[in-house]
Amino acid sequence: MRIEYDIKLGFKDVMIRPKRSTLKSRSEVSLEREFKFLHSPLEWTGIPIMAANMDTVGTFEMAKALSEKQLFTAIHKHYSITDWNVFSSNCPENIENYIAVSTGISQQDSEKLASIFKFNPYLKFICIDVANGYSEHFAEFVKKTRAQYPDKVIIAGNVVTGEMVEELLLSGADIVKVGIGPGSVCTTRVKTGVGYPQLSAIIECADAAHGLGGQIISDGGCTIPGDIAKAFGAGADFVMLGGMLAGHTESGGELIEKNGKPYRKFYGMSSSTAMEKHVGGVAEYRASEGKTVEVPYRGDVENTVQDILGGLRSTCTYVGAQRLKELTKRTTFIRVNEQENRVYNE
Numbered sequence: 001m002r003i004e005y006d007i008k009l010g011f012k013d014v015m016i017r018p019k020r021s022t023l024k025s026r027s028e029v030s031l032e033r034e035f036k037f038l039h040s041p042l043e044w045t046g047i048p049i050m051a052a053n054m055d056t057v058g059t060f061e062m063a064k065a066l067s068e069k070q071l072f073t074a075i076h077k078h079y080s081i082t083d084w085n086v087f088s089s090n091c092p093e094n095i096e097n098y099i100a101v102s103t104g105i106s107q108q109d110s111e112k113l114a115s116i117f118k119f120n121p122y123l124k125f126i127c128i129d130v131a132n133g134y135s136e137h138f139a140e141f142v143k144k145t146r147a148q149y150p151d152k153v154i155i156a157g158n159v160v161t162g163e164m165v166e167e168l169l170l171s172g173a174d175i176v177k178v179g180i181g182p183g184s185v186c187t188t189r190v191k192t193g194v195g196y197p198q199l200s201a202i203i204e205c206a207d208a209a210h211g212l213g214g215q216i217i218s219d220g221g222c223t224i225p226g227d228i229a230k231a232f233g234a235g236a237d238f239v240m241l242g243g244m245l246a247g248h249t250e251s252g253g254e255l256i257e258k259n260g261k262p263y264r265k266f267y268g269m270s271s272s273t274a275m276e277k278h279v280g281g282v283a284e285y286r287a288s289e290g291k292t293v294e295v296p297y298r299g300d301v302e303n304t305v306q307d308i309l310g311g312l313r314s315t316c317t318y319v320g321a322q323r324l325k326e327l328t329k330r331t332t333f334i335r336v337n338e339q340e341n342r343v344y345n346e
């Protein structure tokens with residue numbers, strides 16, 4: 001046994017210090033980024049915020065709404081090949097720049113991915129997603145997928161430490177997804193004791209990825225727009241959201257009514273709800289590592305997106321970053337023991 005005494009930080013442990021700035025208004029701030037990738041020859045331009053590949057968030061409807069604002073959606077892996085073909089035949093032009101096809105790492109997953117690409121060769125992004133990105137089998141799968149699809153942009157995760165980011169990038173990933181345990185409907189830390197505070201995970205993983213010319217996605221733990229700003233400030237190239245995009249018209253999850261008010265079900269992808277829905281129950285050898293909650297229905301996602309982007313533009317104005325790209329360089333975090341004033345919160 002060994003103990004690392006360095007304190008690791010989460011979003012709640014810091015604030016961003018304001019800095020002198022020449023910007024006059026939030027309207028002068030650009031949130032668009034352009035990326036070239038480590039392996040794929042493709043290039044990407046957009047606002048680097050992503051909907052998570054959960055069946056309650058990463059839906060085709062969400063992708064249509066978010067792509068109109070240049071935001072990205074990792075489409076969940078439970079759509080059938082037919083669902084994909086129907087979507088493709090009705091889908092608006094240019095959406096391929098804003099969606100990824102998600103996959104697990106079984107032989108069956110790999111065959112399904114091949115069929116989706118066979119019928120829809122225009123798709124560009126693959127998101128190889130497992131709860132625990134530390135297995136050798138996972139890195140092998142990334143290698144195999146890179147060999148099979150030399151031109152696609154490959155996202156792989158999740159991990160939380162620099163050495164594993166490097167291994168995945170060297171195995172063929174372009175972008176590594178970072179986060180173990182911070183998610184709003186995740187119970188990994190409760191069930192296993194494993195995890196890593198998200199802000200420190202971002203700082204350490206971004207450093208490793210950028211050293212090799214790769215990118216990272218901060219995945220999980222953002223509960224308010226300020227957390228997204230902190231994630232970018234810490235060095236995230238993309239920020240992925242689950243809970244913040246749940247409960248909308250475009251989200252999945254059963255609509256229910258309680259005391260006359262509408263709610264939507266939202267659940268972790270390893271919750272018993274998800275496992276019963278997709279694989280007929282929780283296998284005997286494992287525990288569910290996700291919860292099921294009911295979130296108030298919040299209308300169209302467009303309003304939430306506007307709120308998020310407005311907050312982020314404001315952060316950039318406070319620190320004098322004219323472009324989102326400059327935010328990390330302009331960020332000084334201060335360690336704190338308080339966050340917002342909650343006197344009028346329930």
Ligand code: 5GP
Binds near residue numbers: 179188241
């Ligand atoms: P959120 O934005 O809601 O805080 O976090 C979303 C992320 O939580 C997802 O992108 C995914 O990485 C993670 N997640 C989703 N479902 C589960 C689950 O059932 N268990 C765990 N451990 N993580 C989950």
